[in-house]
Amino acid sequence: MKILTVTTLYPYGSNLKHGVFVETRLRQLQQRYPDVELKVIAPVPWFPFKHPMFGSYASYSSAPSYENRFGIDVYHPRYIVIPKVGMTLTPHTLSAAIYKKANEIIASGYDFDLIDGHYYYPDGVAIAKAAKKLNKPFTITARGTDINLIPQYQKPKKDIQSVLKESNHNMAVCDALRNEMLNLGAEPNLTTTLRNGVDLQLFQYTDETQKTQNRKNLNLPIDSPIIISVGHLIERKGHHHVIKALKELRNITLLIAGDGPEIHRLKRLSETENVQSQIIFLGSLNQLELAKYYGACDVLVLASSREGWANVLLEAMACGTPVVATNIWGTPEVVQNEKAGVLVDRNPTAISKGIKKVLLNPPKRLETRRYAEQFDWFSTSKGQYDIFSSIVQSPSTRPSRIDEYEHIK
Numbered sequence: 001m002k003i004l005t006v007t008t009l010y011p012y013g014s015n016l017k018h019g020v021f022v023e024t025r026l027r028q029l030q031q032r033y034p035d036v037e038l039k040v041i042a043p044v045p046w047f048p049f050k051h052p053m054f055g056s057y058a059s060y061s062s063a064p065s066y067e068n069r070f071g072i073d074v075y076h077p078r079y080i081v082i083p084k085v086g087m088t089l090t091p092h093t094l095s096a097a098i099y100k101k102a103n104e105i106i107a108s109g110y111d112f113d114l115i116d117g118h119y120y121y122p123d124g125v126a127i128a129k130a131a132k133k134l135n136k137p138f139t140i141t142a143r144g145t146d147i148n149l150i151p152q153y154q155k156p157k158k159d160i161q162s163v164l165k166e167s168n169h170n171m172a173v174c175d176a177l178r179n180e181m182l183n184l185g186a187e188p189n190l191t192t193t194l195r196n197g198v199d200l201q202l203f204q205y206t207d208e209t210q211k212t213q214n215r216k217n218l219n220l221p222i223d224s225p226i227i228i229s230v231g232h233l234i235e236r237k238g239h240h241h242v243i244k245a246l247k248e249l250r251n252i253t254l255l256i257a258g259d260g261p262e263i264h265r266l267k268r269l270s271e272t273e274n275v276q277s278q279i280i281f282l283g284s285l286n287q288l289e290l291a292k293y294y295g296a297c298d299v300l301v302l303a304s305s306r307e308g309w310a311n312v313l314l315e316a317m318a319c320g321t322p323v324v325a326t327n328i329w330g331t332p333e334v335v336q337n338e339k340a341g342v343l344v345d346r347n348p349t350a351i352s353k354g355i356k357k358v359l360l361n362p363p364k365r366l367e368t369r370r371y372a373e374q375f376d377w378f379s380t381s382k383g384q385y386d387i388f389s390s391i392v393q394s395p396s397t398r399p400s401r402i403d404e405y406e407h408i409k
Contacts, residue, residue: 001392002037002110004136006098006127007118009143010042012063012076016286021143021196021311022118025384027070028197028377033385039073039110043097046078077101087122088155095126099133106134113392114138114168120146121156124163132166137391141171141194144308147180148329161185168391171384173309174330194384195333196309197377202287203318205369206295211320214296220280225252225359227299227324230290230312233260238303238326240266244348245301246275249355255293259284287315294319299341299358303351307331317341317372320365324354339363339371 005026009019019042030038047060063076079097081090105112115138117127124140131138140163151157164170164186171194172178178193206214215222227249231237239256243266246254256266256279263281270276285293290312294300300316302325313323313334323341325331335341340363344354 001035001114001388002112003039003114003116003388004102004105004110004112005038005040005116005118006042006102006123006130007040008043008094008123009118010040010074011069012042012044012067012074013059014062015059017284019118020287023069024199025196025377025380026072026116029381029384030070030072032378032381036385036388037110039075039105039112041075041077041098041101041105043079043094043101044076045081075101075105087153091122091125091129091159094122095129098126099130102130102134112136114388116388117141117167119143120160120163121150124167125156125159128163128166137168139169139171139387139391140167141173142177142181142308143173144177144329145306147172147177147184148306148308151180151184157184164191169387171387174333176329176333177308192383192387194380195330195375196311196314197375197380198311198314198318198372199287200318200373200376203291203294203315203372205366206319206321207365211296211365214292218292218296220255220296221253225299226255226297227252227301227355228255228257228293228297228316229301229303230257230316231302231304233258233262233266235262236305238305238346240269241303241346241348241351242301243269243275243279244273245352245355246278247273247348248352250278252278252355252359254279255282255297256280257282257285257290257293290315291319294321297321298362299324299355301351301355302326302331303346304328304331305346310334313340314372314375317368320369322358322363322368324351324358326351334375337371339367341368 007022009022011018011020011023044060044063065076067074077097080093115131115136117124117138117140127138161184170186170191173195175193178191181191229239229242270279294316300321300323307329309330316323325335326346327343335343342354344350
């Protein structure tokens with residue numbers, strides 16, 4: 001079975017964290033089903049300048065046109081994004097780039113059976129257009145804001161609804177997204193929840209002794225509580241709420257891992273709230289580095305306003321670290337009991353109370369690890385494989401959902 005994964009959410013060049021969850025799911029599928037052949041088209045916006053003054057845009061220009069990652073061929077064709085009109089124009093420029101590169105891949109001898117797409121807008125819309133011209137079946141996986149935010153705009157909403165009906169199968173990383181997809185018109189028997197798993201080898205269990213050693217190695221306080229907030233430094237991730245919560249948590253150190261446009265505002269806020277001495281900004285960390293910090297902390301805090309399936313929650317739990325997370329979208333599906341952590345409202349008071357609750361009565365770290373272990377990748381990979389196989393075997397019809405995988409938890 002030959003699969004072509006198409007998504008703008010995929011690591012490239014120096015931006016190795018971008019869409020790593022898509023790559024991880026693909027690698028897990030490959031490891032478990034060696035009869036699956038894989039190639040990836042991961043388009044990046046065209047941008048002419050590499051100077052660091054252009055921030056994240058500069059990384060686009062340095063992305064290679066081709067690379068091989070973990071034995072998988074990955075192609076990075078360029079597409080045009082024009083500010084202000086991009087939301088309506090991008091699906092067309094993106095589709096043209098996908099179609100051209102897909103034809104080149106077919107001509108090279110890799111006549112793929114199926115397109116495995118990720119993110120409904122603009123990716124899904126572009127993929128649907130290209131798949132129709134290529135006469136190939138396709139699936140799309142919803143990731144979060146493509147379903148819980150973008151449909152607030154009328155034209156993208158109509159486009160997404162069309163993709164939901166045209167796709168051979170729709171997938172979601174949590175039930176909350178699946179339910180919203182059904183509200184948008186997706187057919188229940190063609191819409192499946194396949195949640196993300198966690199890499200239990202990368203994010204290893206850390207007991208109390210190792211936690212102390214990690215703190216020494218990372219030059220962190222040894223005897224006082226440490227919490228960590230992880231994610232892109234944007235409003236949606238809610239780091240500002242965690243900073244404000246520190247006013248009620250004076251003996252606690254907060255680590256903030258991530259970079260982004262809110263960095264200066266968050267630093268000013270920490271000074272305004274007079275908690276700057278309690279905060280360490282770590283910058284952007286890779287997954288191996290994050291695992292060490294998770295293992296050094298008492299609590300991970302996630303104060304997002306929107307999440308599909310927040311991978312950081314399971315990553316922290318796999319290290320033995322419980323979480324405090326806002327009660328939104330797919331998060332209650334991840335945090336189901338107090339061995340995992342607690343759910344809170346999205347405001348500083350509720351967050352500080354949640355942190356205090358976990359610190360005063362923490363679950364045993366081994367119990368938190370064992371909770372995370374139920375979210376391995378096996379069932380997700382099997383669900384993917386069975387869905388893909390069903391489509392490849394009957395490419396002319398939209399297949400029925402495989403009931404066993406409707407609500408994989």
